Amino acid sequence: MKKHIAAGAVLAMLASTGIAAAQTSPSLTVNMYVSPRVERGAQDALLALVSLSARNSSSSVQISSVPLTATFGNGTTVSHLSDCRVRDVNAFSTALNNGGNAVGIVAGANTIPLDNALQVNASTTRTLALTCDVSASAPIGGTFGLSTTPGAFPASVAGGTTSVTPTIGNDANGQAGPVSGTVQIVADVTPTTPTPTVPGVPNTGSDTTQNLILLAMAGLVALGGILLARRIASAG
Numbered sequence: 001m002k003k004h005i006a007a008g009a010v011l012a013m014l015a016s017t018g019i020a021a022a023q024t025s026p027s028l029t030v031n032m033y034v035s036p037r038v039e040r041g042a043q044d045a046l047l048a049l050v051s052l053s054a055r056n057s058s059s060s061v062q063i064s065s066v067p068l069t070a071t072f073g074n075g076t077t078v079s080h081l082s083d084c085r086v087r088d089v090n091a092f093s094t095a096l097n098n099g100g101n102a103v104g105i106v107a108g109a110n111t112i113p114l115d116n117a118l119q120v121n122a123s124t125t126r127t128l129a130l131t132c133d134v135s136a137s138a139p140i141g142g143t144f145g146l147s148t149t150p151g152a153f154p155a156s157v158a159g160g161t162t163s164v165t166p167t168i169g170n171d172a173n174g175q176a177g178p179v180s181g182t183v184q185i186v187a188d189v190t191p192t193t194p195t196p197t198v199p200g201v202p203n204t205g206s207d208t209t210q211n212l213i214l215l216a217m218a219g220l221v222a223l224g225g226i227l228l229a230r231r232i233a234s235a236g
């Protein structure tokens with residue numbers, strides 16, 4: 001079985017790439033990074049990463065579900081996605097929604113309930129992965145459109161009842177980061193060479209490694225922008 005070659009620590013760089021501000025109140029920012037492609041017939045295929053950042057929060061924040069909007073194009077239908085799970089990239093083998101909470105994705109608004117409240121500690125970021133099984137009958141060139149609305153996350157101060165309204169996280173330039181994207185279905189690919197592995201991380205489809213590389217590269221580019229901005233600022 002094929003496994004990821006990128007560790008959770010690298011993927012976490014995709015979260016909240018803006019420079020941290022003063023921690024004055026509870027807060028949570030959200031971004032979604034959608035995989036550019038997925039293989040037809042892939043099991044537990046990586047569709048998107050969801051970054052939850054409390055880097056600028058004065059308190060830890062918790063969420064109870066993940067809101068998601070889906071569209072289906074170029075011949076795809078809801079029947080082409082099933083067993084959709086939310087996973088922490090640093091504990092990938094354990095899904096955060098099991099049993100009745102393991103849902104299929106429907107066209108329009110979706111809410112993926114978590115088995116337990118997920119806590120994002122103050123001054124930290126957690127990165128979640130959305131995985132689904134992709135039907136072997138899904139059409140090549142078909143698309144899944146995915147997006148999330150940060151303000152729709154049911155969030156509150158951890159251990160309390162004070163509600164928190166999440167906002168869109170900024171990129172390295174201070175602009176709103178991504179919260180949507182489109183996945184394209186590609187033909188089955190049989191690897192011809194052994195794939196490097198990370199122990200303990202499950203298979204997520206034979207195209208997942210490429211998706212992780214592309215997403216991680218995007219994070220590295222953003223991080224480079226931050227470091228350059230800081231160097232210029234310190235030189236001034």
